[in-house]
Amino acid sequence: MIWLVFAFAALASYVLTGTLRSYALKRSLLDTPNARSSHTTPTPRGGGMAIVIMFLGLILVLWHWGSVDEPLAFALLGTGSGIAALGFADDHGHIAARWRLLxxxxxxxxxxxWLGGLPPLVIFGALFDLGWTGHLLAVFFLVWLLNLYNFMDGIDGIAAVQAICACGGAVLCYAAADSSGLALVTGVPELLLVGAVAGFFCWNFPRARIFMGDAGSGFLGIVIGVFALQAAGQEPRLFWSWLILIGVFVVDATFTLLRRLLRGEAVYQAHRSHAYQAAARRFGRHVPVTLSVALIDLCWLLPWALGVAAxxxxxxxxxxxxxxxxMGLCIWLRAGAAERV
Structure with a gap:
C-alpha cells in the first residue's frame, strides 16, 4: 500500500506542479534575474506548493489510517502548513524579514x-540530556535548517535532489539501525516526501521550468529537521545520521554565513557566494553541480550515515x-568570499 501511495504522491505532485506553473504565468509570478541571480531568464516560482499540498494531504490520510503517529502528524501538519503559508505569501509579496523570522x-x-523537545543525544559515546537548554537549541536548529534550505535553493534541481537523497538515505539508515531489533520509525513520511519532491523535480531539472519558491524550500528545511528530531527520539544515533545526510547544505550554508559575518556583511542580503554557486559559474551550467551533489550524497555521505545507524x-x-x-570544497571554491562588482 505504501508504494501505491508513493506513486500517487509523485504523479499528483507532477500534475499539480504543472497547474501551479500555469497559474504563475497567468499572474506574472516570475523570478526576474538580477546581478546576483544564478539564472538568466524569468521563470515562474511557487512550484514547491505542489510538494506541500501532496505531502501534508497524504500525512493527514495516513494519520487517519493509523500509519503515522499523532505527535508527528500534528508537528508536520501545524508547522508545515504555517511555514508554507508564510513562504507562499512572501512569494506573492514581500514580508519583512523580522516577521518571517518570528x-x-x-x-x-x-x-x-508535539515531539516532546530535543531527545537525549549520544556524543562521543556518552548519552547527554540537555534539558531546557537542549529544547532551545533544537528550536534554533529547526530555524537554521529552514533558512539554510532557502539559501541553498539557487540552481536547477539542487534542493529537490538534496531532499530525495537525504530522505531516501534516512529510510535505509532506519533499516540499518533496526537490524539490531530496535523499535524504530517506519520511514513512511520520508518516503512520501521523496515521492512528492520527485514529481516537482521533473519540472525543475535539468532545466527549471518553475522554481520551488520560499514556500517549498522553507517547508523542506523544517520538515527534514522534524524528521531528524523524531528519529533521534527513537534512536539517538540517528540524529547524527541525519546531520551527515544533509551535510552538503549544512556545510556550504554555515561556512558561507560565518565568512560573511566575519567580514561584516549583512547576511540577509541576496548574494552569490555559496560554494555551489561558485561551482555553477565555473562549469557554466547547473546540471553538473546538481549531479555532483547527488554523487556526494550517495557515494560519500550515505555510507557514513549508514555506519553510524548500524x-x-x-x-x-x-x-x-x-x-x-x-569544508575543503568550500575553501577551494572560495565560499563566502567578497563578490566582484
Missing amino acids: GHFVGASWSLF GRVDGAVALMIAYLPL
Whole structure:
C-alpha cells in the first residue's frame, strides 16, 4: 500500500506542479534575474506548493489510517502548513524579514511541543540530556535548517535532489539501525516526501521550468529537521545520521554565513557566494553541480550515515570525517568570499 501511495504522491505532485506553473504565468509570478541571480531568464516560482499540498494531504490520510503517529502528524501538519503559508505569501509579496523570522520560531516551537523537545543525544559515546537548554537549541536548529534550505535553493534541481537523497538515505539508515531489533520509525513520511519532491523535480531539472519558491524550500528545511528530531527520539544515533545526510547544505550554508559575518556583511542580503554557486559559474551550467551533489550524497555521505545507524562508528566522529572534505570544497571554491562588482 505504501508504494501505491508513493506513486500517487509523485504523479499528483507532477500534475499539480504543472497547474501551479500555469497559474504563475497567468499572474506574472516570475523570478526576474538580477546581478546576483544564478539564472538568466524569468521563470515562474511557487512550484514547491505542489510538494506541500501532496505531502501534508497524504500525512493527514495516513494519520487517519493509523500509519503515522499523532505527535508527528500534528508537528508536520501545524508547522508545515504555517511555514508554507508564510513562504507562499512572501512569494506573492514581500514580508519583512523580522516577521518571517518570528513565524519561523513559532513554527519550530510548535513542532518541538508535539515531539516532546530535543531527545537525549549520544556524543562521543556518552548519552547527554540537555534539558531546557537542549529544547532551545533544537528550536534554533529547526530555524537554521529552514533558512539554510532557502539559501541553498539557487540552481536547477539542487534542493529537490538534496531532499530525495537525504530522505531516501534516512529510510535505509532506519533499516540499518533496526537490524539490531530496535523499535524504530517506519520511514513512511520520508518516503512520501521523496515521492512528492520527485514529481516537482521533473519540472525543475535539468532545466527549471518553475522554481520551488520560499514556500517549498522553507517547508523542506523544517520538515527534514522534524524528521531528524523524531528519529533521534527513537534512536539517538540517528540524529547524527541525519546531520551527515544533509551535510552538503549544512556545510556550504554555515561556512558561507560565518565568512560573511566575519567580514561584516549583512547576511540577509541576496548574494552569490555559496560554494555551489561558485561551482555553477565555473562549469557554466547547473546540471553538473546538481549531479555532483547527488554523487556526494550517495557515494560519500550515505555510507557514513549508514555506519553510524548500524552502530559501527561513533556519530560525532563520523560527522567530522564526513564534513572535512566538504569544508575543503568550500575553501577551494572560495565560499563566502567578497563578490566582484
